[in-house]
Amino acid sequence: MSSMMPPEGNPSTDEQIIFQQEYQRVCQRTDRLIALAMCLQWPAVVLAAFFISPRTWNGNVGVLHPHITAAIWLGGLITVLPVLLSYLHPGKRSTRHAIAACQMLMSALIIHITGGRIESHFHVFGSLAFLAFYLDWQIIITATVVTLLDHLLMGLYAPELIFGSSIGSEWRLLEHVLWVVFCDAFLITSCIQSLRGLREAAHRDAEQKVLIHHAYHDALTGMGNRLLAHQELTTLLETPSSRTGFALLAIDLDRFKEVNDSFGHKVGDDLLIQVGERLRPLIRRKDTLVRMGGDEFVVILENCPDEAEAAAIAGRILESVNMPFYIGSHVVGVGASIGICLYPTGAGDVSELFHHADLALYKVKERGRNDYFFFDEEMRAEVMRQLQFEDRVRLAVHDGLFTVHYQPIVNSEGTLIGFEALLRWTDPVLGVVPPNAFIPVAERCGLIVPLGKWVLEQACLEAAGWQSSAGGGVKISVNVSPVQLTSPDFVTIVTETLANTGLRPELLDLELTESVLVEHGGRSAEAMQQLRALGVRLSIDDFGTGYSSLSYLRDLPVHRLKIDRSFVRDIVHSEAGRALIESMIEMGRTLKLQVLAEGVETAEQFEILRAAGCDEIQGFITSKAIPAAQAQGMVDHRRLLSSGQRAVAAKSAGEKEVVAA
Structure with a gap:
């Protein structure tokens, strides 16, 4: 956890980030997938050389046919490079181009050792389709260029074959080129459409991210809000590691109402922003700072098993907030009251944590403000007595038990x-109750x-x-x-x-x-x-x-x-x-x-x-x-x-x- 989630950015920037992250995952996944496929193709090429070559042996006992030797050594060299790149530099553009080139060289090797059989040419189309998983049309171009150059070097596009008497061979080779070009056009179109779909998904994710940010963050200060605090506390309560203890600090600014009344709400809003800026450096990176609303803030301190650490942070907060705030031409002075509830000694669920921290905060205000106070069980008992007394006062007003x-x-x-x-007031349970006991309660309620x-x-x-x-x-x-x-x-x-x-x-x-x-x-x-x-x-x-x-x-x-x-x-x-x-x-x-x-x-x-x-x-x-x-x-x-x-x-x-x- 942290003091707040990453600040909301420009939706287009968020969209680009999400797109790049997702595209990076696609490329890394494809890198490893093709590297694995090439590891499987290598032994397949060796077997093809063994069974399909015109002569398995060259006549000398113990000496392998040249096709088998090429399959072993060239196939190994072609396979090793993609495997290393896919694990050392996954997702990089240079890695993608290198893997594409090696995959097409593997296709050329298969064509070569099989003597140019027509069915082996289909491996080229399969490789191009496999490379389309990158969703990068430039990879298709790289693969096509490598294929055409390789075929040219192997002599498959020799002039005599084109202008000689073998019209059928000429036509098959031209047909092969046309099929490659057609396959390229189809795959490039597919890549562009897939990229468009990926960008649309990134756009939806970016919009969802903005909505989530608004839901969990305060529009004025940019820090978390009540919903985020509730979520963080719920997560802490459900995490076994939280049994070591954490602390909830309820912070209320003193004299904030006077600032609003004297200088206006604009100054009050600027003051809240500056308070948030002062509080963030005072807490640890793993802690959470939220604005609950109005002039109320909450700090959630992870791994805080005792009062000493919570008291130290509360003291720093008081010292910082007590320093003057400079807002335009105004110098504003406020203080802070802090109620602290420790877990697991203070409460068992989120509502109790908030309630007990608020009770401690109320105690601070009773004692003169600008201080901090820890919740304890005696305070709980005192509050219960106060609540019961308030209920008796309400009942007396409702039933007309007062006299003049x-x-x-x-x-x-x-x-x-x-x-x-x-x-x-003479209460049936409490007896005669003096006015200085029930009048303040009636005012408060x-x-x-x-x-x-x-x-x-x-x-x-x-x-x-x-x-x-x-x-x-x-x-x-x-x-x-x-x-x-x-x-x-x-x-x-x-x-x-x-x-x-x-x-x-x-x-x-x-x-x-x-x-x-x-x-x-x-x-x-x-x-x-x-x-x-x-x-x-x-x-x-x-x-x-x-x-x-x-x-x-x-x-x-x-x-x-x-x-x-x-x-x-x-x-x-x-x-x-x-x-x-x-x-x-x-x-x-x-x-x-x-x-x-x-x-x-x-x-x-x-x-x-x-x-x-x-x-x-x-x-x-x-x-x-x-x-x-x-x-x-x-x-x-x-x-x-x-x-x-x-x-x-x-x-x-x-x-x-x-x-x-």
């Missing part, structure tokens, strides 16, 4: 002003959009009821995933939900993380502007844990900052923690934003935050997240919590719970 609970939000005086809608839409509808429906019973209404906060915000129909979903539930837009607060604001830039900003135009309020959730920046806070249409619970935890006993949270509250005031503190659990924390000017409070100090019915009761009372009540509420909240981002 509501955690109260109060102002600095302890008055209820709203709730945050929090998703909860593409379930977060329908699930988020359902939560939004449920929360708005409940808040619409509170709107009536609470007079002025109670705000409802709903977390929005980055996947939801950047989906093209999210604004439409929010608009339709408000219209269907009758909730006033100003009572809906959508909570966004800092990361989505920075990473998704323009798309997020456009959606946020449209939502603000509807009258919907926007909050930055978990403020301080991401990319806190005055620039995006100034430019984006947000109304509220939600300080993450991690900053609230130490404000009672840490002066630095208290100073930090006070500066964050001051930042919010400067930007004319409301500030909410999450995770407030004690009266001391509440008082510190209120003294610092925090507008809103959320946490166990008021209540844990509660079902909709209990939330309705809290709305009905609109209770104002005193310091003592807040302490009791915090104590009764029990264990801490994790709130989904």
Whole structure:
């Protein structure tokens, strides 16, 4: 095996190569066939001389007839040369001409020792027909010239025979020449037709070769494709020698999407071509390099029984890909993540090999990319656990096993002003599953959009009821995933939900993380502007844990900052923690934003935050997240919590719970 098959050439060039190869095989085969025939003709000539010569002996005992001597020595000399040439220089043009000449000399020898019998002349026609197997009309011409010269030297074409009184002999000799010429014309025509057929076959083979090349090779880079990789791995698995081990490297370029988005697909294609050019010299000649599609490559390393050699090649690949790529006027920097699966320890068939290499590749990306990782059995077990958990999440979405609970939000005086809608899941098998466990899975599996839409509808429906019973209404906060915000129909979903539930837009607060604001830039900003135009309020959730920046806070249409619970935890006993949270509250005031503190659990924390000017409070100090019915009761009372009540509420909240981002 090799890194790739021979590159695709010009079809006409391929046709010529195939024709020459096939014609060479025809000539070599004919060389040996005629050499073998001459080895059989030699003893036949000797026997003919013995039985057909007028006198077997010349009258002297022990002395052979001259015809027998000629048959032995001349026949031997004529036979030895073709035999040597057919094995020393088979298929060469000079060999063909020499063999043709010797074959016709053998015919002349037979005619001579038989006394010119008419039936022996047919050996000439048979020899010419035999030489036609070369499919070379020039060989026929050479054979004819040798025949005519030989007959002339033997005196068969002497002038007295032509102009003498023996008209019958003259006519037989002229007839012989005419038959030779006729035979030549027939054989030359046959050779030309056979050559034409051979060229047509070569043309078909060349076209088939091009089709096969396209089927097994990538059109952009010229290297092998997924089909070739599958074929090579199948061959390795079926080869006993592969039991010593081989390795499969799954390579994925890091930041390739950013290159395509920033510089365009033309630069991206040129980058893929350059990556292929860099990878080829890094692997051995017997190894295979293919492009699986997109920015994914695969390297198959033969005779690689341990991790050391695979790791060495993977390291060279990383080092090479990490060097800058110069594409036109652009300098492009990418990295690579490599997942490695070893055989026979890693898998039993081709699909498992690919799957396990992909699992190792996924592990590299989880750990930060630009590295390589080997598949092992623990990874298999972990993946199986993840797949089973994903199945439980899918089933819960399908069967409607999720519920929405509501955690109260109060102002600095302890008055209820709203709730945050929090998703909860109690699985029949797994029990209570925290949101930080199932939300990432729902995002990865593409379930977060329908699930988020359902939560939004449920929360708005409940808040619409509170709107009536609470007079002025109670705000409802709903977390929005980055996947939801950047989906093209999210604004439409929010608009339709408000219209269907009758909730006033100003009572809906959508909570966004800092990361989505920075990473998704323009798309997020456009959606946020449209939502603000509807009258919907926007909050930055978990403020301080991401990319806190005055620039995006100034430019984006947000109304509220939600300080993450991690900053609230130490404000009672840490002066630095208290100073930090006070500066964050001051930042919010400067930007004319409301500030909410999450995770407030004690009266001391509440008082510190209120003294610092925090507008809103959320946490166990008021209540844990509660079902909709209990939330309705809290709305009905609109209770104002005193310091003592807040302490009791915090104590009764029990264990801490994790709130989904």
